[in-house]
Amino acid sequence: MSSFKVTILGSGAAVPFKGRHLTSHLVNAGKEFFLVDCGEGTQFQIIRYGIKYHKISRIFISHLHGDHFYGLFGLLSTMHLNHRAKELHIHGPRGLDEVITTCFRNSTTVLSYPTFFHETAPDKVETIYDSELIEVNSFPLKHSINCTGFVFREKKKKRKIVPEKLPLNLPYEYYEDLKNGRDVNFAEQTVLSSDCTLPPEKSKSYAFCSDTRFDLETANYCKEVNLIYHEATFLHKHLDRAEATFHTTAKEAGIIAKEARAKQLIIGHYSARYGDLDGLLEEAKAVFPNTLLAIEGKTYSVG
């Protein structure tokens, strides 16, 4: 896969404040573009950062709190007004379909493109998308309403051909077997895959965990991912607020990343009470040093 990266479109929690927008991540894995959550104003952020929204093929919605999906109505409408024809798949909790279709029925909007709703399971791990390049799993989070996280894992990559090690005139149709580790017979000889290919690059993975109360089970669902985004709505000194609202503190987000043996952590979903984010970053870094802040408009490489 040529690229695997995540662009943060919104980093704030609950209400727009201090210039922050509401949760939405663009995940680009090779030729595939996904949107994860879609708070109000996401289409404005997509335009601001020059993202081509017609490329988005799937939208994953974690849960039905407004700051994670109220931008969906407008984004779907704008795609329609711009004559999108390509089908769009929307994965989200039960009820999302009803909300969207009730809204569009009353707006007399008949979308220009086919839309498919896929209901996520609130209580188990499920493979919800599986392509040549990538597999997406949903998993349960522990919020005040049904909520799932998502893990995007590159498929096992193929071995890399070393051209100078290939027998002269080997036809192209043999390459695929060799890249898949299979030996081939050519000109009455056995060509060993291991002789003329290099081991594949390690597959990379990205986990999205928002919104959730701290739950070590989350680490199990995200084992050894390259990049984990975990909400860190509060400082640990406001643990009582985190517990009351089913959110996580920055320290706890660090613990999840450490337990998952992730390579890198991004924290976000900042409470409007914090103007300065350094405290949140320092707190997470004390537990998990390779932590970054979610900054709107910034793109993070996975792996």
Next chain:
Amino acid sequence: MSSFKVTILGSGAAVPFKGRHLTSHLVNAGKEFFLVDCGEGTQFQIIRYGIKYHKISRIFISHLHGDHFYGLFGLLSTMHLNHRAKELHIHGPRGLDEVITTCFRNSTTVLSYPTFFHETAPDKVETIYDSELIEVNSFPLKHSINCTGFVFREKKKKRKIVPEKLPLNLPYEYYEDLKNGRDVNFAEQTVLSSDCTLPPEKSKSYAFCSDTRFDLETANYCKEVNLIYHEATFLHKHLDRAEATFHTTAKEAGIIAKEARAKQLIIGHYSARYGDLDGLLEEAKAVFPNTLLAIEGKTYSVG
């Protein structure tokens, strides 16, 4: 009334483009604050311009196209998350109630404040709000979906007391009669209202007309208003687009203002195809010289 003014929060049509936001006007009439339409991102604009949204007592929605109401979900939620207790009245077409309640039911949102939906009539003029200070009428517009405009008219004002013309020691309770033009008896004398008051200021009025195809009937509904906002989505050279999409050209908006004998016209709801708005302004001014462009963040005095 101490003030009567309109603040433009969004000036663009259909899709957010060229930095423009979607339709929403804040109308401030004395102590009363109203929102007219609420496109996606309205709550961001409210915060940007330092507007105290808890003061808004009524929201008027012209029609159920997304660019005029998709911001309502987020604004109502934010009022809730900020613990609003004061009741909120929402006036809009049939279906708005269903859309909002379906959305909040699925979000498990139970608003912290009482909300009252009032269905607007798509086919007649109706008084939909009537207070001590102001009367609001809805009237039919000619769009591709049920749509109403709104006229805000100050109530007839009271005469102004001229203190030095009052009899000595006249008790305060007589003032109200005098201000209302009624003579009073005091100390065995008749005190004439006309002797000790000045005529009242003329009542002012603001009309909101969006979205609509050009329709001279609109001018009848807005007769002699001080300020009329009329959509002018297209230049007249794109009349075919205006006709096809049930919108109005800038020239036609000027004609409506002229026919209504309005004092001033604001045009807006600009198509995304126009970067430069001078052409729209010049076209309207050629018919109705006292025309202004709707500029986001700008406040316009009524009268």
